[in-house]
Amino acid sequence: MIVQHDVTIIGAGLAGLRASIGAAEKSDRISIALVSKIYPLRSHSVCAEGGTGAALREGDSVELHSWDTVKGSDFLGDQDAIEFFCSIAPREVILLEHWGCPWSRTENGMLDQRPFGGHSFPRACYAADRTGFHEMHTLYERSLMYDNIERYSEYFVTSLIIEDNRVRGVTAIDLRTGELMVFQSKAVIIATGGAGRLYEFTTYSHTVTGDGMAIAYRAGIPLKDMEFFQFHPTGLLPSGILITEGARGEGGYLLNNRNERFMERYAPEKMELAPRDIVSRSMMTEINEGRGFEGPYGQYLLLDLRHLGEEKINEKLPLIREASIKFSGVDPVEEPIPVRPVAHYTMGGIHTNMYTETPVKGLYSAGEAACVSIHGANRLGTNSTMECLVFGGVAGERAAEFALGNDFAPVSSDYVKEEERRLFDDLLSRNGDERISVIRDEMRSTMERHVGIFRNGEDLKTGLRKIQELKERFKNISITDKGRSFNTELTHALEVDFMLDLAEVVVSGALLREESRGAHYRTDFPKRDDKKWLKHTLAYYTPEGPKFDYIPVTITKWKPVERKY
Amino acid sequence: MEEREVTFIVKRFYRNEWREDRYEFKAVRGMTVLDGLFHIRDNIDPSLSFRASCRMGICGSCGMVINGKAMLACSTQIFDLGTDVVRIEPLRNMEALKDLISDFDDFFEKHRRVKPYLIRKEEKSIEEGEYIQTPDELRKYRQYSLCIKCGLCYDACSITGSNKEYLGPAALASACRFIMDSRDQGEDERIPLVSDHTGCWRCHFMAECSEVCPKEVDPADAIQKLKRKALIYSLKRLFRR
Numbered sequence: 012m013i014v015q016h017d018v019t020i021i022g023a024g025l026a027g028l029r030a031s032i033g034a035a036e037k038s039d040r041i042s043i044a045l046v047s048k049i050y051p052l053r054s055h056s057v058c059a060e061g062g063t064g065a066a067l068r069e070g071d072s073v074e075l076h077s078w079d080t081v082k083g084s085d086f087l088g089d090q091d092a093i094e095f096f097c098s099i100a101p102r103e104v105i106l107l108e109h110w111g112c113p114w115s116r117t118e119n120g121m122l123d124q125r126p127f128g129g130h131s132f133p134r135a136c137y138a139a140d141r142t143g144f145h146e147m148h149t150l151y152e153r154s155l156m157y158d159n160i161e162r163y164s165e166y167f168v169t170s171l172i173i174e175d176n177r178v179r180g181v182t183a184i185d186l187r188t189g190e191l192m193v194f195q196s197k198a199v200i201i202a203t204g205g206a207g208r209l210y211e212f213t214t215y216s217h218t219v220t221g222d223g224m225a226i227a228y229r230a231g232i233p234l235k236d237m238e239f240f241q242f243h244p245t246g247l248l249p250s251g252i253l254i255t256e257g258a259r260g261e262g263g264y265l266l267n268n269r270n271e272r273f274m275e276r277y278a279p280e281k282m283e284l285a286p287r288d289i290v291s292r293s294m295m296t297e298i299n300e301g302r303g304f305e306g307p308y309g310q311y312l313l314l315d316l317r318h319l320g321e322e323k324i325n326e327k328l329p330l331i332r333e334a335s336i337k338f339s340g341v342d343p344v345e346e347p348i349p350v351r352p353v354a355h356y357t358m359g360g361i362h363t364n365m366y367t368e369t370p371v372k373g374l375y376s377a378g379e380a381a382c383v384s385i386h387g388a389n390r391l392g393t394n395s396t397m398e399c400l401v402f403g404g405v406a407g408e409r410a411a412e413f414a415l416g417n418d419f420a421p422v423s424s425d426y427v428k429e430e431e432r433r434l435f436d437d438l439l440s441r442n443g444d445e446r447i448s449v450i451r452d453e454m455r456s457t458m459e460r461h462v463g464i465f466r467n468g469e470d471l472k473t474g475l476r477k478i479q480e481l482k483e484r485f486k487n488i489s490i491t492d493k494g495r496s497f498n499t500e501l502t503h504a505l506e507v508d509f510m511l512d513l514a515e516v517v518v519s520g521a522l523l524r525e526e527s528r529g530a531h532y533r534t535d536f537p538k539r540d541d542k543k544w545l546k547h548t549l550a551y552y553t554p555e556g557p558k559f560d561y562i563p564v565t566i567t568k569w570k571p572v573e574r575k576y
Numbered sequence: 577m578e579e580r581e582v583t584f585i586v587k588r589f590y591r592n593e594w595r596e597d598r599y600e601f602k603a604v605r606g607m608t609v610l611d612g613l614f615h616i617r618d619n620i621d622p623s624l625s626f627r628a629s630c631r632m633g634i635c636g637s638c639g640m641v642i643n644g645k646a647m648l649a650c651s652t653q654i655f656d657l658g659t660d661v662v663r664i665e666p667l668r669n670m671e672a673l674k675d676l677i678s679d680f681d682d683f684f685e686k687h688r689r690v691k692p693y694l695i696r697k698e699e700k701s702i703e704e705g706e707y708i709q710t711p712d713e714l715r716k717y718r719q720y721s722l723c724i725k726c727g728l729c730y731d732a733c734s735i736t737g738s739n740k741e742y743l744g745p746a747a748l749a750s751a752c753r754f755i756m757d758s759r760d761q762g763e764d765e766r767i768p769l770v771s772d773h774t775g776c777w778r779c780h781f782m783a784e785c786s787e788v789c790p791k792e793v794d795p796a797d798a799i800q801k802l803k804r805k806a807l808i809y810s811l812k813r814l815f816r817r
Contacts, residue, residue: 050680052725053627053635108706111694111757113714113721120708144634145721152692164684187673216629249606252632307577334632337651340606448618492623494591497674499617499625 012185012192013422016044016161017414018407019181019196021168021223023047024054025143025399026378026406027202028150033407034414035157041414043160044194046183048167048218048502051151055204055216056399059143060330061257062127062135063400064393065100071132073097078569080394083129083286084387085529085539086571087236087547087564092365092383094567096394096401103400104136112149114138115327125327126260129286129391129576133260140255140330143396166192167502168222170430171199171230171374172422178373179420181226182430186502189495191431197417198373198410201227201361202403205379206513208506210354211452211459214246214253223380225509227361228516232369233549233560235382237359237513238520239530241390242464244290246353249308250338254331254350256392258316259283261327265294266313266347267302281576288389288530289576291352295464298351306349313347320344352464356395358386358530359517362549367406373413377406384547387564388529438508439501443487447500450481450488451507454514457481462518467535471522478514479556485511516550516557523559524548541571578605580660584612586624587665589672597621603654609662610638610649613676626676633790636726640676641665646731646788667731683727686743690751690770695762713758720753720798722791729785729795741774745785745795748776752798755805763809771806779803 018034020027023045031045047054066076076097081088108114108122115123115137126133138145154160165186172179172193180195203223207215228234244265245254259265265283267273277293278285285293294312297303303310316324316331321344324332328343335341335348360382367375367383378399385398461474485508492500526540527533545564550557582603587596599616607615610628617624627637631650638649643663654662670678700707729745730736736744743751751770754760770776776799783796 049627049629049637050684053629053637055630055635057635057724058630058632102702105702105706109694109696109699109702111754111759113718113757114706116709116711116714118711120710120713122706141634141722144724148721155688155691156693216635217631218629250631330634338632446618447622452618490622496591497625497677500622503622 012190013195014044014192015195015419017041017196018198018200018410019044019046019194020200020202021046021181022202022204022380023051023162024056024202024204024378025146025150025396026403027200028147028154029400029403030200030202030377030407030410031154031160032150032157033404034411035160037408037411038415039159041159041411044163044196045160046163046166046168046181046194048165048186048222050164051162052147053218054147055219056396057144057147058214058216058253059396060140060253060255061260062125062137062142062393063104063146063396064127064130064134064391065104065136065397066097066132066134067101067104067122067124071134075132076100076134079130080385080391081569082574083389083391085389085574086545087387087528088385089365089383089565090567090569091565093385095365096385096398099401100397103397103404107146107149107400110149110153112138113145125257126284127392128256128259128284128290130393135257135260135393137257140257140328146396167505168226169434169505171226172426173230173371173374174420174423176371177420178371179422182427184434184502186497189498191427191434193422193427195419195422197414197419198375200406200410201376201380202378202406203380205357206510207354207357209455209458209510209514209517211455212246212251212351213354214243214251215354220506220510221357221513222506222509223376224360225512227369227376228512228550228552231552232371232374233362233551234516235359235362236384236548237516237550238524238548239358239388240354240517241287241356241358241530242291242352243287243355244294244352245314245350247334247339248306248311248349248351251353252334252338253355254314254348255328256287258314258328258331261323262319264315266315267297268304269302273297273302278576285576286389286391291464292532294352304349309351311349311351314350315347316343317345317347356390358382358388358390366409367402368409373417375406375410377402388531438504439490439493441488441490443489445484445487445489447488447504447507450485454478454481454511458514458517462521464532466521466531466533468522471518475515475518475522478511478518482511482515519557520548520550520559545571579603580655582612582654582660582662584616585661585663586676588675589666590674605655607654608650609642609652609654609664612654612662613649625674634724636724639667639726639728639731641667641731646728648726648728648790651790667727669730669733669737670727680727683730683746686747687725687750690743690747691762691766692750692754694754694757694760695765697761707759709758716758717753717756720749720756720793723749723793724791726790728788728790732784732788734782734784735778735780739778742778743770743774745799748802749793749795749798752802755802767806767809770802776802776806
């Protein structure tokens with residue numbers, strides 16, 4: 012079946028929803044399809060907790076927010092894009108407020124802001140510790156006002172249709188019927204989020220499997236800076252559920268087994284509120300040097316909130332308390348929380364410019380799926396939800412403009428037939444002796460072990476060999492459910508297939524980058540090397556594996572200097 | 577670590593037929609019902625279908641009936657159930673699609689019908705900044721804004737079960753969330769929507785919805801507030817005439 016929409020948005024998290032509204036506000040003459048493999052409110056964005064950054068108040072400025080972000084990125088962020096981003100951020104916070112977001116308030120009823128890691132001003136707007144949840148519900152509900160947004164929930168996108176460097180639409184499985192559909196579109200926006208399920212210990216929802224990145228990559232669009240993966244300092248044991256940086260923003264301490272606030276040794280000025288790459292590395296150093304705690308789920312450190320008191324915890328960090336009790340059996344009012352660094356954010360993504368344009372005409376990307384790049388080698392907390400709002404909005408407007416000025420481009424029926432063959436005649440009919448879950452788990456433990464916080468050439472080579480072996484073994488999987496309706500075995504196979512491609516790009520990029528910058532730390536190359544490596548990585552798909560190219564970083568005002576906190 | 581042999585009996589709907597499958601495996605302390613289902617999918621029967629995403633009780637995906645009661649699978653510890661035999665079925669009062677996946681289209685359509693967004697007679701410009709709302713004003717609706725749209729209350733509500741038209745607890749709580757918001761001016765549009773024959777007066781205040789709500793939204797309380805609002809609204813209209 013073919014449906015036509017002027018703009019098709021893949022992914023209905025924060026960036027996708029914001030894009031749908033941006034497009035709808037641009038013109039009520041265009042029709043918008045909001046396509047997602049899950050219902051919008053199930054998206055991982057609801058898990059964002061601590062805050063959304065914007066320079067709103069006296070004493071803060073776009074310039075200061077930009078500098079913090081540039082320094083946080085270890086100078087790999089593009090400075091023109093960062094300033095553009097920081098200048099739009101305040102507007103997005105107010106927009107969401109006008110649309111009903113229940114932001115936390117000061118006593119006099121203004122938006123409250125809290126401190127966050129790497130920011131030199133308390134600029135995190137927040138809604139208790141459910142910021143992403145409330146932003147998502149606000150945007151989803153607001154989007155219901157526009158009659159030209161049509162939601163296709165539980166449609167699994169399998170490929171982009173591109174010919175002559177012009178996007179023509181996407182193919183997707185209608186999960187209910189199991190039929191392949193074509194969304195023929197003038198413009199397409201990819202807003203499918205990150206790839207955090209590549210790792211074993213992760214804050215990510217089960218559904219965050221990097222589909223959009225992999226689909227774009229296979230269609231010939233380069234992925235940028237994929238070797239930079241953020242490890243958040245405080246993942247709850249044993250599940251990896253996020254304990255927000257806001258907990259430290261509100262005054263929480265990190266402690267080792269000698270009851271020391273060890274961050275004093277690594278970032279004496281910012282302490283627990285140093286950027287995430289630095290805090291996570293410091294924690295792993297503490298653990299590696301024997302100052303961690305040993306438990307049934309491995310080694311860990313403690314996050315102590317007790318001194319904040321029950322009232323403040325209930326008011327500012329209610330979800331953290333609930334999650335710690337439910338998922339770790341620890342009440343942070345009474346006991347410190349067991350935590351360990353955890354895979355949390357994909358700095359890399361689909362190569363776009365600051366207007367969310369990819370190299371393909373009519374194709375846009377926004378949010379974690381994209382790499383503009385504003386985060387460079389390390390993202391600051393609060394900049395990801397804001398990235399979704401700012402660039403989601405930009406992508407929606409740009410895609411709508413493109414759709415208003417262009418016609419539908421034809422989709423060849425051969426392409427669709429070939430995609431049907433690939434999905435149903437090939438993949439679905441496989442009866443090999445490899446289990447999908449085994450391949451997935453081996454991939455995740457490989458990434459955890461060889462491509463984690465501390466990396467080195469030997470480990471990375473081992474990791475790459477293993478991922479390549481898993482890609483081979485994947486050809487021999489078995490799918491037991493041959494039915495069509497909600498064949499979650501088939502969709503999971505597609506997800507694992509996507510992730511294997513992405514894992515290969517992450518490992519290969521990390522192996523090539525012989526320096527340490529931001530979240531990418533090579534013990535065999537422990538220094539940042541601006542002479543050789545102040546550049547973005549681009550990975551292009553080839554059937555034999557990724558091919559790499561590099562492009563310069565845009566430096567405007569801020570020359571790279573040593574990064575100290 | 578404490579381990580126990582458990583049996584999951586899963587009621588599955590597949591190709592227009594119901595069937596029950598039994599799965600036996602070793603559960604360890606700390607394992608949730610959702611972990612158990614993933615264990616089955618990964619190790620015993622990969623064809624088993626269910627919805628899941630955040631595994632931290634905030635995305636609303638994994639509502640199902642566990643030993644007779646609607647619960648979030650991710651937030652339910654196997655060892656807390658007090659039995660080693662766990663019966664699981666899809667949410668009732670919704671059409672089953674496959675295995676534990678039931679149809680939420682009608683649920684979200686009802687939510688849409690109550691106009692769940694701020695309605696302003698005049699919107700402030702961005703340059704004028706935020707609407708002022710004190711922490712006390714925020715507290716008046718905050719609880720209702722915590723609804724994760726998991727649908728457990730539609731399983732529990734006997735009116736929803738017998739009357740397809742009834743908007744139901746989550747949608748009505750959502751209407752209440754906006755009616756109680758000091759920034760909202762949508763009374764004239766929204767109150768008639770939630771106080772007709774499909775709305776708040778259908779509720780018999782059995783409060784089963786609040787009983788199963790995993791986020792302490794207390795939809796039953798929201799519906800009582802709506803009834804009061806609707807009454808005051810109709811009196812006001814009477815005097816306006």
